[in-house]
Amino acid sequence: MAMSGTPSAGSDNTRTLDPGGRNVIFLWIELPANKSAPVNLRHQLVFSSTPARTDKPSDATLEDFSVPVIQNPIPTLSPPFEGGIWLAGDGPVNDSNHRRSIFAIDGHIYSPERFAIDWVKVGPNGDSRHDGTSENENWWGWGEPVLAVADGDITEVVDEFPDNTPRVLPPITLDNIGGNHIILQIARNRFVTYAHLQRGSIKVRTGAHVHRGDVLALLGNSGNTTGAHLHLQLTDDNSVLQSQGVPFVFAAFTYLGPGADYPEKQVSEPWGNSIPPGDGVLKFESVKK
Secondary structure, three states: OEEOOOEOOOOOOOEOOOOOOOOOOEEOOOOOOOOOOOOEEEEEEEEEEOOOOOOOOEEEEEEEEEEEOOOOOOOEEOOOOOOEEEEEEOOOOOOOOOOOOOEEEOOEEEOOOOOOEEEEEOOOOOOOEOOOOOOHHHEOOOOOEEEOOOOEEEEEEEOOOOOOOOOOOOOOOOOOOOOEEEEEEEEOOEEEEEEEEOOOOOOOOOOOEEOOOOEEEEEOOOOOOOOOOEEEEEEOOOOOOOOOEOOOEEEEEEEEEEHHHOOOOOOOEEEEEEOOOOOEEEEEOOOOO
8 A cells, every 4th residue: 555645636546746846655565464574675656747738648667676674573562551441543554643754853854653653541431531621630541550561771761841731732842742751772773752741750760771561650641742642652763753663563452443433333353463553442451460
Protein backbone atom coordinates (compact mmCIF):
# COMPACT_ATOMS: atom_id res chain seq x y z
CA MET A 1 0.00 0.00 0.00
CA ALA A 2 1.42 3.37 -0.99
CA MET A 3 0.19 6.84 -0.15
CA SER A 4 1.51 10.29 -0.92
CA GLY A 5 0.49 13.83 -0.27
CA THR A 6 -1.73 15.10 -3.09
CA PRO A 7 -4.18 12.69 -4.76
CA SER A 8 -5.37 13.57 -8.22
CA ALA A 9 -8.99 13.50 -9.31
CA GLY A 10 -8.37 10.27 -11.18
CA SER A 11 -7.11 6.86 -10.15
CA ASP A 12 -6.22 6.06 -6.56
CA ASN A 13 -2.80 5.02 -7.88
CA THR A 14 -2.12 8.42 -9.41
CA ARG A 15 -0.73 11.44 -7.60
CA THR A 16 -0.10 14.93 -8.93
CA LEU A 17 3.07 16.91 -8.32
CA ASP A 18 2.91 20.66 -8.71
CA PRO A 19 5.77 22.28 -10.64
CA GLY A 20 8.74 22.58 -8.34
CA GLY A 21 6.93 20.63 -5.64
CA ARG A 22 7.81 17.46 -3.83
CA ASN A 23 5.91 14.56 -2.33
CA VAL A 24 6.62 12.00 0.35
CA ILE A 25 5.48 8.48 -0.51
CA PHE A 26 4.53 6.25 2.42
CA LEU A 27 4.74 2.49 1.88
CA TRP A 28 3.13 -0.16 4.05
CA ILE A 29 4.03 -3.66 2.89
CA GLU A 30 2.25 -6.62 4.48
CA LEU A 31 3.86 -10.06 4.39
CA PRO A 32 2.42 -13.47 5.37
CA ALA A 33 3.35 -14.47 8.91
CA ASN A 34 5.54 -17.32 7.65
CA LYS A 35 7.49 -15.19 5.16
CA SER A 36 10.76 -13.48 6.06
CA ALA A 37 11.35 -9.83 5.30
CA PRO A 38 13.21 -9.23 2.00
CA VAL A 39 16.83 -8.14 2.05
CA ASN A 40 16.18 -5.31 -0.42
CA LEU A 41 13.21 -3.46 -1.89
CA ARG A 42 13.21 -2.36 -5.52
CA HIS A 43 11.04 0.53 -6.66
CA GLN A 44 9.60 1.74 -9.94
CA LEU A 45 8.24 5.26 -10.34
CA VAL A 46 6.54 6.44 -13.51
CA PHE A 47 6.22 10.19 -14.11
CA SER A 48 3.86 11.40 -16.82
CA SER A 49 3.68 15.00 -17.97
CA THR A 50 1.54 16.74 -20.58
CA PRO A 51 3.41 19.70 -22.12
CA ALA A 52 1.37 22.87 -22.60
CA ARG A 53 1.46 22.79 -26.42
CA THR A 54 0.69 19.11 -26.97
CA ASP A 55 -1.80 16.60 -25.72
CA LYS A 56 0.70 13.76 -26.01
CA PRO A 57 2.07 12.89 -22.59
CA SER A 58 5.74 12.10 -22.11
CA ASP A 59 6.62 9.41 -19.56
CA ALA A 60 9.77 8.99 -17.56
CA THR A 61 10.43 5.84 -15.54
CA LEU A 62 12.80 5.48 -12.62
CA GLU A 63 13.49 1.93 -11.51
CA ASP A 64 16.00 -0.57 -10.18
CA PHE A 65 17.15 1.64 -7.31
CA SER A 66 17.40 -0.61 -4.28
CA VAL A 67 16.66 0.15 -0.64
CA PRO A 68 18.14 -2.26 1.93
CA VAL A 69 15.81 -3.66 4.58
CA ILE A 70 17.26 -3.61 8.08
CA GLN A 71 17.41 -7.16 9.43
CA ASN A 72 17.84 -6.34 13.12
CA PRO A 73 15.65 -8.37 15.49
CA ILE A 74 12.47 -6.56 16.58
CA PRO A 75 12.35 -5.93 20.35
CA THR A 76 9.60 -7.65 22.32
CA LEU A 77 8.22 -5.27 24.94
CA SER A 78 6.19 -5.84 28.06
CA PRO A 79 3.01 -3.78 28.54
CA PRO A 80 3.66 -0.22 29.73
CA PHE A 81 0.75 -0.60 32.20
CA GLU A 82 -0.47 -2.92 34.92
CA GLY A 83 -3.12 -4.55 32.75
CA GLY A 84 -6.35 -2.93 31.66
CA ILE A 85 -8.14 -2.04 28.42
CA TRP A 86 -6.45 0.52 26.19
CA LEU A 87 -6.98 2.27 22.87
CA ALA A 88 -3.89 2.23 20.63
CA GLY A 89 -4.52 5.76 19.37
CA ASP A 90 -2.89 6.66 16.05
CA GLY A 91 -1.07 3.35 16.18
CA PRO A 92 0.84 1.71 13.33
CA VAL A 93 -1.07 2.01 10.07
CA ASN A 94 0.01 3.73 6.88
CA ASP A 95 -2.19 6.80 7.23
CA SER A 96 -1.93 7.53 10.97
CA ASN A 97 -0.91 10.99 12.14
CA HIS A 98 2.13 9.52 13.84
CA ARG A 99 3.39 7.75 10.73
CA ARG A 100 2.88 10.91 8.65
CA SER A 101 4.75 13.19 11.10
CA ILE A 102 8.05 14.45 9.72
CA PHE A 103 10.33 16.90 11.55
CA ALA A 104 12.98 19.07 9.86
CA ILE A 105 15.57 19.99 12.51
CA ASP A 106 19.02 21.47 11.91
CA GLY A 107 18.96 20.55 8.22
CA HIS A 108 17.97 16.91 8.74
CA ILE A 109 14.68 15.04 8.34
CA TYR A 110 13.41 12.82 11.15
CA SER A 111 10.40 10.55 11.55
CA PRO A 112 10.55 9.38 15.17
CA GLU A 113 6.84 8.54 15.40
CA ARG A 114 6.64 5.93 12.62
CA PHE A 115 5.41 3.24 15.03
CA ALA A 116 4.35 5.43 17.96
CA ILE A 117 1.15 4.82 19.91
CA ASP A 118 -0.97 7.19 22.00
CA TRP A 119 -2.27 4.95 24.80
CA VAL A 120 -5.69 6.01 26.08
CA LYS A 121 -7.27 3.99 28.87
CA VAL A 122 -10.84 2.74 28.32
CA GLY A 123 -13.00 2.49 31.43
CA PRO A 124 -15.96 0.27 32.35
CA ASN A 125 -18.31 2.72 30.62
CA GLY A 126 -16.60 1.96 27.29
CA ASP A 127 -15.21 5.49 27.09
CA SER A 128 -11.93 7.23 27.89
CA ARG A 129 -13.67 9.63 30.32
CA HIS A 130 -16.27 9.76 33.04
CA ASP A 131 -18.31 12.50 34.75
CA GLY A 132 -17.41 15.21 32.23
CA THR A 133 -14.25 16.43 30.54
CA SER A 134 -13.20 19.54 32.48
CA GLU A 135 -10.71 17.90 34.86
CA ASN A 136 -7.76 15.63 34.21
CA GLU A 137 -9.26 13.27 36.79
CA ASN A 138 -12.15 12.70 34.38
CA TRP A 139 -9.83 10.61 32.21
CA TRP A 140 -9.62 6.96 33.25
CA GLY A 141 -5.91 6.87 32.48
CA TRP A 142 -4.96 9.91 34.57
CA GLY A 143 -2.43 8.86 37.21
CA GLU A 144 -2.05 5.32 35.86
CA PRO A 145 1.38 3.87 36.76
CA VAL A 146 3.65 3.71 33.72
CA LEU A 147 6.00 0.72 33.64
CA ALA A 148 9.38 -0.10 32.13
CA VAL A 149 8.75 -2.19 29.02
CA ALA A 150 12.18 -3.83 29.24
CA ASP A 151 15.37 -3.79 31.29
CA GLY A 152 17.51 -0.76 30.53
CA ASP A 153 19.10 2.51 31.53
CA ILE A 154 17.43 5.90 31.88
CA THR A 155 19.11 8.33 29.48
CA GLU A 156 16.88 11.40 29.77
CA VAL A 157 14.38 12.78 32.28
CA VAL A 158 12.36 15.99 31.91
CA ASP A 159 9.95 16.95 34.71
CA GLU A 160 9.19 20.66 34.46
CA PHE A 161 5.98 21.26 32.53
CA PRO A 162 2.55 21.76 34.10
CA ASP A 163 -0.22 19.37 33.14
CA ASN A 164 -2.65 20.94 30.71
CA THR A 165 -6.28 21.73 31.28
CA PRO A 166 -8.19 19.13 29.25
CA ARG A 167 -9.14 20.27 25.75
CA VAL A 168 -6.79 23.26 26.01
CA LEU A 169 -3.54 23.00 24.04
CA PRO A 170 -0.74 25.35 25.15
CA PRO A 171 1.71 26.92 22.69
CA ILE A 172 3.88 24.05 21.46
CA THR A 173 7.59 24.23 20.67
CA LEU A 174 10.25 21.63 19.88
CA ASP A 175 11.31 21.86 23.52
CA ASN A 176 7.96 21.16 25.17
CA ILE A 177 6.25 18.94 22.58
CA GLY A 178 6.88 15.78 24.62
CA GLY A 179 5.99 17.42 27.91
CA ASN A 180 7.39 15.66 30.94
CA HIS A 181 9.08 12.57 29.59
CA ILE A 182 11.55 9.74 30.09
CA ILE A 183 13.84 8.02 27.60
CA LEU A 184 14.86 4.44 28.40
CA GLN A 185 17.67 2.72 26.49
CA ILE A 186 16.87 -0.99 26.18
CA ALA A 187 19.54 -2.04 23.65
CA ARG A 188 22.19 -0.58 21.39
CA ASN A 189 20.48 2.08 19.24
CA ARG A 190 17.08 1.32 20.78
CA PHE A 191 15.41 3.96 22.96
CA VAL A 192 11.88 4.02 24.38
CA THR A 193 10.27 7.44 24.90
CA TYR A 194 7.45 7.87 27.42
CA ALA A 195 5.86 11.29 26.85
CA HIS A 196 3.14 13.48 28.45
CA LEU A 197 3.85 12.26 31.98
CA GLN A 198 2.30 13.81 35.07
CA ARG A 199 4.41 16.58 36.54
CA GLY A 200 6.19 15.59 39.75
CA SER A 201 5.45 11.88 39.28
CA ILE A 202 8.71 10.68 37.72
CA LYS A 203 10.41 8.18 40.03
CA VAL A 204 13.74 7.66 38.22
CA ARG A 205 16.83 9.73 37.48
CA THR A 206 19.15 9.86 34.48
CA GLY A 207 21.67 7.02 34.69
CA ALA A 208 19.44 4.72 36.73
CA HIS A 209 19.13 1.07 35.73
CA VAL A 210 15.57 -0.26 35.75
CA HIS A 211 13.98 -3.63 35.29
CA ARG A 212 11.05 -4.72 33.18
CA GLY A 213 7.83 -3.86 35.05
CA ASP A 214 9.33 -1.20 37.34
CA VAL A 215 7.12 1.87 37.88
CA LEU A 216 8.71 4.88 36.15
CA ALA A 217 6.08 7.63 36.49
CA LEU A 218 2.36 8.36 36.29
CA LEU A 219 0.35 9.00 33.13
CA GLY A 220 -0.36 12.70 32.68
CA ASN A 221 -1.39 15.45 30.29
CA SER A 222 1.72 17.59 29.68
CA GLY A 223 3.11 18.84 26.38
CA ASN A 224 1.37 18.40 23.03
CA THR A 225 -1.83 16.86 24.36
CA THR A 226 -5.42 17.81 25.14
CA GLY A 227 -6.32 14.74 27.20
CA ALA A 228 -4.51 12.33 29.50
CA HIS A 229 -2.63 9.66 27.58
CA LEU A 230 0.82 8.11 27.18
CA HIS A 231 2.77 8.63 23.97
CA LEU A 232 5.12 5.65 23.55
CA GLN A 233 7.66 5.28 20.75
CA LEU A 234 10.79 3.28 20.00
CA THR A 235 13.61 5.05 18.14
CA ASP A 236 17.20 4.53 17.05
CA ASP A 237 18.68 7.47 19.01
CA ASN A 238 18.48 9.19 22.37
CA SER A 239 16.10 11.99 21.35
CA VAL A 240 12.36 12.52 21.32
CA LEU A 241 12.45 14.16 17.88
CA GLN A 242 15.95 13.84 16.37
CA SER A 243 15.72 10.10 15.78
CA GLN A 244 14.04 7.57 13.50
CA GLY A 245 11.13 5.40 14.61
CA VAL A 246 11.65 1.63 14.61
CA PRO A 247 9.15 -1.23 15.10
CA PHE A 248 8.45 -3.29 18.20
CA VAL A 249 6.03 -6.00 19.29
CA PHE A 250 4.31 -7.11 22.49
CA ALA A 251 4.55 -10.73 23.59
CA ALA A 252 0.79 -11.05 24.12
CA PHE A 253 -2.46 -9.11 24.34
CA THR A 254 -6.14 -9.64 23.56
CA TYR A 255 -7.42 -7.65 20.60
CA LEU A 256 -10.95 -6.35 21.20
CA GLY A 257 -11.56 -4.74 17.80
CA PRO A 258 -11.50 -1.26 16.23
CA GLY A 259 -12.07 1.66 18.54
CA ALA A 260 -14.95 2.86 16.36
CA ASP A 261 -16.82 -0.41 17.06
CA TYR A 262 -16.01 -0.79 20.75
CA PRO A 263 -17.80 -1.92 22.87
CA GLU A 264 -20.89 -2.56 20.70
CA LYS A 265 -19.11 -4.92 18.27
CA GLN A 266 -16.43 -6.29 20.53
CA VAL A 267 -14.28 -9.26 19.54
CA SER A 268 -11.79 -11.21 21.65
CA GLU A 269 -8.75 -12.42 19.74
CA PRO A 270 -5.46 -13.45 21.39
CA TRP A 271 -2.53 -11.88 19.56
CA GLY A 272 1.09 -12.86 20.12
CA ASN A 273 4.35 -11.18 19.13
CA SER A 274 2.37 -8.41 17.48
CA ILE A 275 1.98 -4.67 17.39
CA PRO A 276 -1.60 -3.43 17.75
CA PRO A 277 -3.25 -1.78 14.75
CA GLY A 278 -4.03 1.91 14.71
CA ASP A 279 -7.00 2.94 16.86
CA GLY A 280 -7.56 -0.65 17.94
CA VAL A 281 -8.72 -1.57 21.44
CA LEU A 282 -6.84 -4.23 23.35
CA LYS A 283 -6.50 -5.75 26.78
CA PHE A 284 -3.23 -6.29 28.62
CA GLU A 285 -3.20 -8.92 31.33
CA SER A 286 -1.82 -8.08 34.75
CA VAL A 287 1.97 -8.31 35.00
CA LYS A 288 2.29 -7.80 38.76
CA LYS A 289 5.46 -9.24 40.20
